[in-house]
Each structure stands twice: as structure tokens, then as C-alpha cells.
Amino acid sequence: MVAMNRSIVLASRPHGEPTAAHFRLEENRTPTPGEGEVLLRNRILSLDPYMRGRMSAAKSYAEPVAIGAPMVGATVSEVAASRHPDFHEGDVVTGFGGWQDFAVSNGRGLRKLDPEAAPVSTALGVLGMPGMTAYTGLLTIGQPKAGETVVVAAAAGPVGSLVGQIAKLKGARAVGIAGGPEKCAYLTDVLGFDAAVDHRTDDLPGALAAACPGGIDVYFENVGGAVFDAVLPLLNDFARIPVCGLVSGYNLTELPPGPDRSPVVMRAILTKRLTLRGFIVWDFADQEEEFLSEVGTWLRDGRIKHREDIVDGLEAAPEAFIGLLKGRNFGKMLVRIA
């Protein structure tokens, strides 16, 4: 009996919002690991906004997914077979297994997980790429100081929620922006943010100004668009802006209508002496151990909280991903592969 491998492949490149039609479920024979390789049985798939970029052919920091190739994605996987000296059948690892049941890996980028230390799903969220994105971007670029105000959008998500909680641990004020009263209540009541702003309000600039009476010293940018426009006039001199994502623009098919506001941005950078710095988490790969140690400790000590939003079945991944881009998830978006 040959096990079959279901994969969700990129069927075509979206122009604007992706739909289910841009994905296709395929079944192929499960691959066989060669010498020095392992066969991974994926158990949990992580869905993250960056995947929208991989669906496009536009130049970015990573190669696009080829048409007909499985969608990329981080997974928690079991080693189903190993011809690699460092991994054994039954090991639980995290790596880039993709949107599929099985994947073959040469071991690069695989990290063994200890299920006793933390639930293995955290390797895709608070103790994984999203958590490390928050940790490295906030601390290395944002550098929040006690008494300063840190603002983050998509604040109920895995990156934003950790940005706010680390800001609090550093003695700063944390202000989160999220969609809807339930997420806003979660920010203040569960995560301990000082204030939450619902971006669905009629007056985002006014609501944000009211939540930031001392201005904004660090804005962790992961959405762009209307939120950035509301943040810009509130930034204090010498504010720092780690630019980690621009999810509000990922589905843009053309530039917004005029006037051209780029001179407003540049003038603010100059007169307020702002620092804007783009990054991706792998730029800070050398901080991984420190991140795992420090955030792992905070998590075990109950000093930070996290939340997961799990759907069941590989076939549910496209709809869950489309919802993620619209902010429909509440917590780290995961797919439990059957």
C-alpha cells in the first residue's frame, strides 16, 4: 500500500484578493527520502500573511511559489522515516513542510521540539516565526523604553499580541488596534494592553489620538494603509517604526487615488527624525536562541499569553487563509492536518 500525499498547490496567481479558485488540491504518491533526508508527516500547518506575497510573481525578499507547486508554509511535523543521522522516526520537528500531508527534507531548517517544554503548536506562533518577528523587530528596531508608547495593529494576532505584551514587560504603554469589540476587549482584559482601538470606528485618527495622549514612540508596522495614516501625525520626534508587514496592501491591484502622499511621509521622517526600517525575521536569525530562551521563560512563567485559531483538515486551508487576510481569525491561524 502506497500512502498518498495530498498537496494544496498554487493553481494561478491572484490579481487582487485570492479566492479558492487560486488553489487546487492534488494527490500524488508520497515521496521517498533519499540518503541524508527525512520524510515528514505534517501535523499542523501555519497560515501567515506573508504567503500572499509568495502567490505573486512580483519581486520580494523571497521567490514566488511556482504555479502548480505546493504552497509554502511552516509546519509541525513528525519524522515518518529518516535517512538523516540527526533525526529519528517519531521525532517531532518544526520546519517548512508546506500545505500538504508529507514532505521530504534534507534537515536544513528543521528544529526538534520537546513536547514537554511547551505545546508543539507554539512552535508556529508565540515560540515560532510570528513570535520571533515580534521579539526581534520590537527590541532591535523599536527599542521601547519605559514610559514610551508602543502602538501595534493586528494586535490580536500572533505578532501584534506579543509586541504589546513585550512592550509592557519593558515598562512601555501598549496600545493595540484590532477589528471589533471582542478582540479589543481581549487586548485590554486578557493581554493587559493599556488601550485598544477598534479600526472599524468611524474616526480612527481621533480614537487613536485619544488612546495615545503622549504621542507614539514606537509603531510596529504590519498593516499599512489607513492605520499608518492615522499613526503618522501622532509620532513623536525620534520615533522608531519597524516595518514588518503591510497586509492592508497585499491585495491592492493599483495604487490608491491621489494626491500623492509620499511627500507627507518623507517630510515626517525628516522633521520628526523618524527611523523606518524594514525587516524580515530571518534578518535576525542569530537571535533565535535568545528569543526561544527568553520568550519561552515568559510563557512558562505566565507573563505572556497567546491564543490559537485552529481549523481542521488540509482542505480547509485556502478558506482559512483568505479569511486571515481579512482579519477573520482570532489568534494564531493554524490548520490541523488530519
Next chain:
Amino acid sequence: MVAMNRSIVLASRPHGEPTAAHFRLEENRTPTPGEGEVLLRNRILSLDPYMRGRMSAAKSYAEPVAIGAPMVGATVSEVAASRHPDFHEGDVVTGFGGWQDFAVSNGRGLRKLDPEAAPVSTALGVLGMPGMTAYTGLLTIGQPKAGETVVVAAAAGPVGSLVGQIAKLKGARAVGIAGGPEKCAYLTDVLGFDAAVDHRTDDLPGALAAACPGGIDVYFENVGGAVFDAVLPLLNDFARIPVCGLVSGYNLTELPPGPDRSPVVMRAILTKRLTLRGFIVWDFADQEEEFLSEVGTWLRDGRIKHREDIVDGLEAAPEAFIGLLKGRNFGKMLVRIA
């Protein structure tokens, strides 16, 4: 006989390009220094683009000049009378004497000059604020490395010309943008830039791309507008952009027509992991001694060159300043006060 003090005051705030009508020459009695003060007789006045910002009421990093008040400006001055222990009649100093014959100072911000060490006018250019702007912004934020490409506009001016020459001293390629063939020839033939691009060309993006076959690693931003638009697609990953001025936008009365290009800028920051950082020279005040020592040595050793564009008479200052904003000067713009 009471000496009269001629001052050029701000008559009204320009909306768009300043004209001679926004300035007014006044004559008043020369002020008398009080205890702890000195009377300065201004000899040379520096004209610099930042002064356009002081003519506007818009919030910036410094207070606007009040209507009816003398225009601010750095000067080389003689101490005409002193009731300050650190200064004596006849001392030559640099300070902020303003657009006038005489000024009273409490000594703060005054620095004595040694006419033997360097021509005193250099205290307003290569060894003054413009030189220190180039030195601190390029080295602290731009951080050019050997083999990298550094691009600067207004490259025949006092800031740009030093940016390019320091880039060369650090082993980088220097590409300058300037207006007209004479300035471009000066960049390559006199200052040793590797390439010069005339911004009056029909195809600035194409000409700049041809001058930067390896892309751009550092863009020292002092003009904005069309030059920035041409630079953006050529920036390499991890490029650094010290934002020191935006002279092309200083006379803008409204935002340029659409589309809104700010998402293009933000996307480039993200995907190329750019660093943009605004600064003014006084943010790096603690580097002044190091700057004076290092650039002073380079100047004496003939490793850097500089050029001055001098007009005669205080009354010539408004026209010279208006021309400066249009790039009509060739070298550091100075006014020799009679």
C-alpha cells in the same frame, strides 16, 4: 555717532516660492551688549536651504522666524565689543548672527575661529554645519562600506560634495546628481566622483541606472521628489537612506497629483529591508570635535576640496537665497557683508 544696524527681516510668509517681497531691509540702532554678552559684527552670512522652513509657520524641528524678526542664519563675525569673559574684541567667531550687520550674543553657540588653521569662511561650509551634516549623516546613518555605491543629489553643493568625497575616502563608489554639465564635470573632474548625472536629462531614471550598475547602497536624501523616485527602484537590499533635506518640496503648496505613491515607498522599505532615518545635524552635536578634527585634517591634506559661491552685500541676500532654492548657486552660498 551711533552705528546703525541693517537687518533683513521676514516681511511675510511665502505660500510657495519666496520672492524679494517676503523680505524687508530695516535699519535700527545697533544693540548694546549687556553683562555677559558680546556684540558681533557679522562679516559673512551663510545661506542654507533649511531657512525656507523657518519662513513657514508649519511645525518643524525648529521655531519659525517671527514676522518682522531678522532672518536667522549662521555667520562668521568679529567681536566688536565684549562683556563676556571668554570673548575679546577682535576675536573671530562663528555663531548665529542672522541676516544683519550686528547681533548681540550671550556666548552660547559661539565658537572661536583660528584664521591660521583654515580660511574662516570654511566655518560656514566644509568645516561648518553643511560639512558636519554630510559627515554625521553619511557615516552614522549611511555607513558606506568599501565597494558600495553612494548616491547624493545637489552634489555640487556643500553637503553633497562632501558626502561624495567622504564616500570615496571610505572606498565606496560616489555618484552625484547635479544640474547642468558644468556642475557634473566638476563632480567627476575636480572632486573625483565616479559618475555624475544631470537631473535635467529627459530620462533621469535611465541615466541614474546607467551610473549605478551595481544598484545603490546608500542614498543621502537632501532633495526628494523626482530624484527619490528615480533612486527607489535602484536601491539594494539593506540600503540606508539618511534623510537630511527635501529641498524639492520646500516650496510645494499642495501635494502632487495622484496616484498615492506612499504604498510604493512602504513596500520598498519592507521588501528591501531599507533603513530611512531623518536627522538634523544637531542630533549629532557630540560628534562636532571629531568632525572638525577629521575633516579639518582631510582639508589641510588636500584630500577633500570645497567651493564657495559668494555674493557681496547684505542687501543681496534675498535674491541669493531665492536662487539657492532653485539650484543657481555653484558651491557653498555665502554673503559677504560690507
